[in-house]
Structure formats: C-alpha cells, structure tokens
Amino acid sequence: MVTASAPGKVYLFGEHAVVYGEPAVPCAVERRATVRVEERADATLRVDAQDLEIEGFTVEYGAATDELGVEVPTELLEAATEYVDGAVEQARDACGAPDTGFDVTVESDIPLGAGLGSSAAVVVATIAATAAELGVELDPREVADRAYQVELDVQDGQASRADTFCSTMGGAVRVEGDDCRTLDAPDLPFVIGFDGGSGNTGELVAGVRELRERYEFAADTVTAIGDIVRRGEAVLTEEGPSLDELGRLMDFDHGLLEALGVSSRSLDEMVWTAREAGAYGAKLTGAGGGGCIVALDDSSATETALSYSQACEAVFRAELARDGVVVS
Amino acid sequence: MVTASAPGKVYLFGEHAVVYGEPAVPCAVERRATVRVEERADATLRVDAQDLEIEGFTVEYGAATDELGVEVPTELLEAATEYVDGAVEQARDACGAPDTGFDVTVESDIPLGAGLGSSAAVVVATIAATAAELGVELDPREVADRAYQVELDVQDGQASRADTFCSTMGGAVRVEGDDCRTLDAPDLPFVIGFDGGSGNTGELVAGVRELRERYEFAADTVTAIGDIVRRGEAVLTEEGPSLDELGRLMDFDHGLLEALGVSSRSLDEMVWTAREAGAYGAKLTGAGGGGCIVALDDSSATETALSYSQACEAVFRAELARDGVVVS
Numbered sequence: 001m002v003t004a005s006a007p008g009k010v011y012l013f014g015e016h017a018v019v020y021g022e023p024a025v026p027c028a029v030e031r032r033a034t035v036r037v038e039e040r041a042d043a044t045l046r047v048d049a050q051d052l053e054i055e056g057f058t059v060e061y062g063a064a065t066d067e068l069g070v071e072v073p074t075e076l077l078e079a080a081t082e083y084v085d086g087a088v089e090q091a092r093d094a095c096g097a098p099d100t101g102f103d104v105t106v107e108s109d110i111p112l113g114a115g116l117g118s119s120a121a122v123v124v125a126t127i128a129a130t131a132a133e134l135g136v137e138l139d140p141r142e143v144a145d146r147a148y149q150v151e152l153d154v155q156d157g158q159a160s161r162a163d164t165f166c167s168t169m170g171g172a173v174r175v176e177g178d179d180c181r182t183l184d185a186p187d188l189p190f191v192i193g194f195d196g197g198s199g200n201t202g203e204l205v206a207g208v209r210e211l212r213e214r215y216e217f218a219a220d221t222v223t224a225i226g227d228i229v230r231r232g233e234a235v236l237t238e239e240g241p242s243l244d245e246l247g248r249l250m251d252f253d254h255g256l257l258e259a260l261g262v263s264s265r266s267l268d269e270m271v272w273t274a275r276e277a278g279a280y281g282a283k284l285t286g287a288g289g290g291g292c293i294v295a296l297d298d299s300s301a302t303e304t305a306l307s308y309s310q311a312c313e314a315v316f317r318a319e320l321a322r323d324g325v326v327v328s
Numbered sequence: 329m330v331t332a333s334a335p336g337k338v339y340l341f342g343e344h345a346v347v348y349g350e351p352a353v354p355c356a357v358e359r360r361a362t363v364r365v366e367e368r369a370d371a372t373l374r375v376d377a378q379d380l381e382i383e384g385f386t387v388e389y390g391a392a393t394d395e396l397g398v399e400v401p402t403e404l405l406e407a408a409t410e411y412v413d414g415a416v417e418q419a420r421d422a423c424g425a426p427d428t429g430f431d432v433t434v435e436s437d438i439p440l441g442a443g444l445g446s447s448a449a450v451v452v453a454t455i456a457a458t459a460a461e462l463g464v465e466l467d468p469r470e471v472a473d474r475a476y477q478v479e480l481d482v483q484d485g486q487a488s489r490a491d492t493f494c495s496t497m498g499g500a501v502r503v504e505g506d507d508c509r510t511l512d513a514p515d516l517p518f519v520i521g522f523d524g525g526s527g528n529t530g531e532l533v534a535g536v537r538e539l540r541e542r543y544e545f546a547a548d549t550v551t552a553i554g555d556i557v558r559r560g561e562a563v564l565t566e567e568g569p570s571l572d573e574l575g576r577l578m579d580f581d582h583g584l585l586e587a588l589g590v591s592s593r594s595l596d597e598m599v600w601t602a603r604e605a606g607a608y609g610a611k612l613t614g615a616g617g618g619g620c621i622v623a624l625d626d627s628s629a630t631e632t633a634l635s636y637s638q639a640c641e642a643v644f645r646a647e648l649a650r651d652g653v654v655v656s
Contacts, residue, residue: 211580215555215556215559215580216555217552217553217555217556217559217580218580220548220551220552220555221549221552221584223548224545224548224549224552225545227544227545227548228545231543231545251587251589252539252543252545252546252587252588252589253587254586254587255583255584255585255586255588255589255591256549256583256584256587257583258582258583258586258587259579259580259581259582259583259584259586259587260580260583261579261580261583263583264600265597265600265604268596268597268600269593269596269597272592272593272596276593
C-alpha cells in the first residue's frame, strides 16, 4: 500500500488569460489531497472518496467497462470519479500494467470546484501513488504531463498545464502554453476566503472566449493580464520582493477579470473586505463565478475581517507549499 | 430677475479615459440645478445656495477682492462658491460688465460630488442666467466653453469638456478632447443608485495617472475604455439600439475602472445588486471612489432591488434630459 499527497494552488496571477497562451503564475498552497492505493488481486477499481467537501462516496466498477457500478448522485461527484479513473489509467499505462485492479482512497482538504485546483491535486497524487504501488517511481515531469492529459480528457479538451504542473512541483511556477518552469520565490502570506460555492468553469471560460472573439478590447484585456503576469513574475523573483507591488498587481488583475465577466458579488465583497482590512492586494483565484479569493496579508487583519464577512463561508491562511507531490 | 436651469449627467461610457484624449459619452439626466440671478445696485456678489445636499449656505463677498466675507465650513462648500464665482466672472466678461453685482440663488437636486456633474450644471446655469440678466443671450457653445474654463480654473487645470458640454446641450453627447458633438440617441432607461458619499476626484485622477505612467498594461486599459466608447457610440446611434449590448459594454467598462482603482465596495455592491435584479448592465459614473452608479433597466426591478440594498442611500429613475440649459 502506498500513500501520496499533492497540494492545491492559488493563482497569484493569470487565470483565464493562460488559456490564450499568456503566462500564468500559480502557487502551491498547504492544502493537500491524499490518495492511498492498494493493489487488488482482481482487475476491479474501487474508489473511496472522503472529505471532498461533498458527501463521502464509494464507487466500485470494473476497469474494462468504464461503467460506474452505482448511481452517481451529482455531476461534481461524477467528475471526481472520472479524474481518479483517468489518473489510474495513466499510471497503468506508464507502468505497463493495464489490467491491475486497485483500492483507491481519496481524502482532500481542498474545497472542490472553488478555484484551488482540487481535481489537479487528486489526479497528481493518484498517478504518483498508483505508479509507486506498481513499483515505479515516475519522474515529476511525467506525472505532471500525464495529469494534464487526464484533465484534458475529463474537461473536453479545456485545460491548462498550470494546475497539474504546480501541484506536482510545489512552490511558485510559471506556465506559458507547454512551457512550464519552477520559480525561485519566497514564502508569501496568503489568506484564502471561500464563499462556499463554485462557478461553472466551462461556462466561464466560454464567456471569456465569446467576449474575446467579439471585441478587440476584450482581447486586449486578456493581453493586459499577460503583461501583469510578466511584471508580477519579475517582482516575485526579485531579492526581497515588494508585497506592496504584488498586491497592487493582484488588485489590477482582479479588475480585468471582473471586466471579463468572471467575478461575482460574493467574490467582490470578499476582495473589498480584504483590501479594507489592509491586505496588500486581493483577487479571485481560478475560474471565478464563485469559490475562492486569495489575499496577501502578513498580519491577521484580513483573516479576522473575512471571518466576519457574510459573503465568506470559510477563511484560512495557507503557506506556500514547498513540496509538490510526495509519495510515502 | 432671470432663472436658468441645467441638467446633471451620467457617463454611459468613458470617464477617466477622457482625460487622456479618449472619447466619452455622457448623457444628461433629468436632475437639474436651478440658478436665479438678480442684478444689484452695487458691485457685491451675494450667493445663496440651497438644497445642495449640504447645509444651505449664504455667502456675501465683494466682487473685486475675491475674499469670502464669511467663514466657509467645508472644502466642498468652498468649491461650490468658487464655481459660482467663476461662472459670474465669465458672464461679466462675456457681457462686458466687470463691476456689476448680483444676488445669486442656487438650488439643485443633483447630489454634490457624486459623479452626476453637479458643479458643471451649477456653472452652466449660472453663466446663462447671469448673461441673460445682463440682457445677453449667449450661444450654447460659448456657455459650454466658458463653463469649461471655470472648471479648469477651480480644478487646477484638471477638467474635461464632457460635463459642461453635456449639461449645456442636453441629450447624449460625445466628447473627445476639444471635439464636442451631440448624438442622436433614443431615450434610455437609466436607474441611478447613490451611496450617499463622494470620492476625492483629484486623488482618483492622480491614482489613474500614476498607474498609467508606471504600467503599460494600465495605459492599455485606458485605451480599452476608449475602444468600448467607440463601440458604445456605434450601438447607441443605431436604429433601435440594443440595450443588451449597451449593458454588456457598461459592465465591461466598470471592470476596467475597477482595475484602475476607482471603484469602491459600495459602488461594486450597487452594481451587483442592479445586475442580479436583471439590469442590462451597470457601472459607476464619474470619478468613482463613492457616489453613484448608473444601470439600464426598463423594468422597475433594479430600482426596487437598490432601494433594499444597504449600500444604496438613494435610488431614482432618470430620463435622458432632452433639454440642456434653459433660460426663463
């Protein structure tokens, strides 16, 4: 039996624009998905998922048929099982063991569909754990690449390498198309506010695409986000980066995302709460439409203010996760 | 004795960017400043201002000295008297009557400093009324031009022709630098929400300038606002313009203004309230930082929703004001 874990992430800069070839800088945060994998004597894949911020579920199905053995109650749940299924397939493929069955147990303290890369973390940890259970230690770049393939499959061709690469490598990374690099960044005082909801990633991405195709100023706005990322990356990798400037860039990025139609009332309210509490800056993270914001604040003021905000269901500090995927 | 009135305005598109030579489309709305002017036997200028959404004030001072005869309680009040003083000076100059004294009574139902062009309306009405009291009917273009000079003087060289031209001509107008035109626009179902506050225009304009000088993406954001205005003007002057598209452009414009740092928590909250109530679109109007939003909604839903919003102190419908300055 092998256990692996992988971190979630926030976007310091660049979500949505990354879809159009602009760079993005996601940062891994200390909220992890943990996956335990044990080889079975038969070819069955049995998945037990707990604490996914949805009701725990257990699904049992044959590896060959791809058909679920039980009724799946929600779309979100269905997606979660698809991710695990895809990840196990990738590990089997990498290890040349197409017919091996597994018991897979997934635990996660990353809210689902909230912009923190929960699915990427589950996929990355599942691939690494399954391969390790088969006696193979995959190179991290291969884990990241195979995890990306899973997201691509499950999300109908709509995925960026940002989430899976960041979750695999840990720390701050820079992703531009297929070019993925780790960044030498200091720790950052992240505060994450969660409104308890989630946006519809597909619809949000489609909305941006429509605006971008219709209006040149929307395409220019996407490019401006890319310029913010380039400036932000330069600041982040300076000796003793300016949190003031990083915050100002986050604020600007948030406004451009709001212009592109992917913010929401509760996200904006949390962003204002953080700013008024004295955060260096604050923005939504991920696809938007609901879910999480990320703020920078080295005092406890933002955390306290968000804990009293009606829009905020949960708030937590999250250190930059130095470790990406860890197999034990 | 002569009475003149002039309307306030909302920016359908383009505030802030207009400072940098981009076009803007302000629209006059049916909230008016009314100024009564009566020639005096001496050279004294006596100003009595009522209902300026601040305490009524009466100020008496000699035309020659420019010194106020009484203590002025607030900066806003001081500014208000400066506008009236400057407007009377312009009328005296236009009519060749430098030493004539007047009793001037100002009434206004346009909130002060809230982005609705209250000062421009007062200045325009004062110039027209004072000139008429001196027996001169000024050409509207001259009224607009002289009113602009007053704003320029009082605001230390920071002014656009947008407010004063719009207030003078009424209807929808287009202003790009010194190029001012009236537009042939249909009536628009404006709903205005007021948070009871006001931003510091000087600081807000300076903040945008700093961002724009520092970051190319901020300069590009200002240009993108100009592109929204160009598109918006085209839609507005179509036969039967699409309120859907005008609203979408307003929403986008608001996001870019938010990126430039001129929105506020209460403005954003009112904007979301309007959008969730079904408005075609909503944005802040004017300098921002507090004050008013403008939404498009031909139903009563936005007005009702805003009346229940904590962030909103006052809400009203405002038809497009066909008449600009009117002397009676």
